[in-house]
Each structure stands twice: as structure tokens, then as C-alpha cells.
Amino acid sequence: MPPVPASLIILNGKSAGNEELRQAVQQQRHDGYPLYVRVTWEHGDVHRYVEEAVKLGVQTVIAGGGDGTINEVACALALLPAKGRPSLGILPLGTANDFAQSCAIPAELDKALALAVLGKATDIDLAQVNQDRFFINMATGGFGTRITSETPAKLKSVLGGASYFIHGLLRMDTLKADSCEIRGPGFSWTGDALVIGIGNGRQAGGGQVLCPGALINDGKLQLRIFAVEEWLPILLNSLSTDTENPHIVSATLPWLEIIAPHEVTFNLDGEPLRGKKFRIKVLPAALSCRLPPQCPLLA
Template identity: 65%
Template sequence: MDKNATSFIIVNGKGAGNDALRAAVSKLRDEGHSIAVRVTWERGDAGRYVNEALAQDAQTVIAGGGDGTINEIATALALASVEKRPALGILPLGTANDFAASAGIPQEIDPALRLAIAGRACPVDLARVNDNAWFINMATGGFGPRITSETPEKLKAALGSISYFIHGMLRLDTLKPDRCDIRGENFHWQGEALAIGIGNGRQAGGGQALCPQALIDDGLLQLRIFTGEELLPALFNTLTRSDENPNAIDSESAWFEITSPHDIIFNLDGEPLSGRKFRIDVEPGALSCRLPPGCPLLSVR
């Protein structure tokens, strides 16, 4: 790899004071790597920094944060021209780090940063939602997004991914299934959905493998619907034993359409999107992402 090629690290503001990250960046700079660091303060910063990286012909843009930070940066990269689009690197600094964990990216900062800068760049798919939103990992609907979006930041900071389960148990009185109609290639289902996962990646909500067979380079999205009337056992099964849930319905398609007679919320890698109709299309090979050897999310490892 050309050490003179600039890598941009865009760090979520919550991780700005990370001493281990500062030490890892200094070490790589001492080895001759050109690394620029930018810290987000408010919404839109990541997109502006991606544009700055494009203007400087950066070879890699590294998302330093959780799934929401990866989503924001991946979206900005997807909007850039193919000719100038740098590779995406991932530095897991969030609470759950679902995409990084399922991709086999090291949780330790030093090896993760080295992978993000010098790892093999692999073509990966993105999913486009209603023409103006994207996700790289997963769209989740039902009680999962409501739990995720409502879990207090202090609880997440103190307990990590288990905080989602605890908060869900505390909010059982407000959680109701969503009435919806879901269509895909050779697939149609209508009914009451307690939870919906549409996966380019495999897990969400702090380690829950909602779409355990998903691959990010096969041009397909995986669907899993959890149905049922008894909310407490469904919540327990979905959050702890999702692969064994007797009320799970699975499908795969290059697209899905979801309609509902009432507003529902889909969580796109941590970013909520509300509406009554969603069209989700996979965009094959939309980005290059630096991933570890043997990455379980790739069809060719």
C-alpha cells in the first residue's frame, strides 16, 4: 500500500477523547502513513468531511464510531462519483458495533485501524430505501427500533448492548405489533409483525442475529419476520434466541416493499425512518470496504 495516500478518519464526537485511538494514529503516522482526523459535532458533519476527503483524493475514509456513524459515511460515499469514491474503513467505537462484529473486524483499536487503512478493499452491497436513504447493515422494524431509539444514552454507556434488552423489558406496556404487507421476489406476507429484520448484514440491536445467513456481496437482502400474539415470550425469543423462534418467517430478495395502514418506524443502522410505505432495493457492489481475511459476510473469502 502507498503510505503517502491519505486516509481520513471521521470520528463520532463521543469518541474524540479516546487515548488509545490517539496513540494508534500517532504510531501509524510515525511509520509513514498519511492520516487526517476529523471529529463530528453535529448532523451533517460526516458528509462534509467525506467531501473534504474526496477533494484531497483520499484512498480510504474510515468511520470511527458505531453503526449510525458507518451508515452516515457509507451514504455520503454512495453519493460520490464512482471514479473518485474511496474505500470505506471501519473503526468500531460505538455501543453495539453490530456490523463490525458480524464482519469480524477486531474490537481492539490498533489492529482495527491497521485493517481500515491497509486491508483488502472488497466490493460490498448497499441497500437503498425510498430512493433517499441507505443502510449497509440492516433495517429493523417493530419493537426493536423503538427499544433502540428509546434506550437512554447513559444506560447504553453503562451496560452496553444488554441495555436494549433491559429497556425493552421496562417498556412492555407500550410495545405492540405492526400490521403490514410485505412483498418481494416470489414472496408475499400479510399480518401482525412483532419485529422485522431486512439484512444486508446479519445482526442488529446489540448482537441479535436477525438475518444469520446474510452476505454483503451477493446482491440479495435477507428478510426475517417475527409473528405472534404473546409479546413477552416473543420479546425474549427475538432478543435472545432469534434463530430458534417458532414464529419466524424467512425470505430473500433483491427488493422488498412494506406497506402499513399506520405509520411504522424502520431503523436503518441506527437511523429511524417513519412512514407507511417503504421500498428497499439492493445496490450490488456500491462500495468498496476494507474487510479482514475470511470475513464471514463475504461469499468469496
């Protein structure tokens, strides 16, 4: 019989002591599925481990962490030649796990690991920003981005995704909109936006469903712009019911440009990017990912 293909887990260093994960890894190995485990320590580790995975000939590289870790692993995989590129697997070990939740990845680590090792690989899109940055889940701008980046680590460790909501309420004194122009194929908008969501996935910031219609394999991104009048529904997580609200602008686009008169910050799966101009485009079928059979984000 041919050898069973191996997988390599790239584990965020913060999760290195997770006993539930250790037991799940041991069970997979006991069942005959080879697993390598690498733990990140410093910048650049993920790219080195992905290169090692290719040399080892693994079938799947599994991102063990939150949205930032998944983003980093996905981007490193996307830079590889398509031929021989491993698939992406996901172990939800972060604070919010927005992308994993949207994809219906099991929260139980033994089930998530079994899916990452044995699940069907499906082609999914990736988004590219200004030629050299990427996101797999969502880019967010405005007040929500500031709250996400400023929420204290201790608060996140205690409250998880709810910490973003609590911190947002505490920082209402900083509430302000960003002026910008957004354009894409057949679309143009100029105004003041409190929150901008550009979704490959649907939710960010600890469960905020900013882009309820986004799909990860349709070759498009969902843009949602929330005007300043709608700050309360945003913070109360009622966005998915407001598609007809005149203060919420929606569009589905293969690419878009954002131009602002002053520097603004976009959060790319947890990583900030500042600038006055952003060009964001979708890269169709850029990766293969092991997902549940009924993944809500698949067309």
C-alpha cells in the first residue's frame, strides 16, 4: 500500500501548551496519520516552516491559531507554485476564530484536526491588497478596526470575542467616521464611513457579521459600508438584518480601490495596514482548503 500522506501543523507559540491539542495529535498519529508539529517563535517562522513542509512532501499544512495565524499560513502557501502546493487545514486556537467559525470548522480540537487531515480539499479565493499584502477572511476599516487593534490582550484572554464589544463600548468617546472614495467595476461611492468591511469571509472582530453574503469561492468580495448614523446596530451585532437600510451600502466586486484624504488603517485578518490608497482584488481559487461538507461560505 502507498504511504499515508503526512501533514504539518504550524502552531502559534501561545498555544504550545494546549493539552487537548496534544491528545488530538497523539490520536491521529496512533491512527496512522503522520503529523509534524512546528511552533512559531519569531517573525519569519511561518514562511520557513511552509518551505520545510514542501521539502517534506506533506499533503496539508495546518494553521493552529487565530485569524492572524491562518492568514500568515495561507499567504505563505499562496506564494508557492501551484504544482505541489499543500492544502490548508485549520485548527481554531485564537481569541475570536472568525474565519473558522464562518466556515463551520468544529470547535473541538480533535474533530477540527481530523477534518484538517482527512477532509476534502476545496479551492478557495484569497484577496490581495496593494500587490504585497493578503487576507483570507476580511479587511476592515474605521472605528471597528481601531477597537480590534486596541483591545487589551488580557481582556481578550478572559472574554474572548466579547472583549471587542466591551472595549468598543468603553471607547465610544473616540467614535468618528473616515472620509473616503471607493470605486470598482460599475460602482462608485464617496462619503463618511464609520465601518468598512471587505469580505472574503463573513465576520470579524469577534463575531461581527459585517459581510453576510460573502463566499470564499465565487471570485468576488463583498463590500459593506456603514454610515455614521448606524453605529449602534454595528456594536450590537445586528448587521446581517440590515441589508435594506439606506445607511448601509453593499456591493459585490472582483476588485475595488479606496482613496482617502488622510491616512486610514485597514485590518487584514488582524494585521494593520496604513495608507491613503488601497487596491484590493480577489485571487480566484488561489488555495485549496480542507473544509466541512456543508461549509456555509462555499457557493
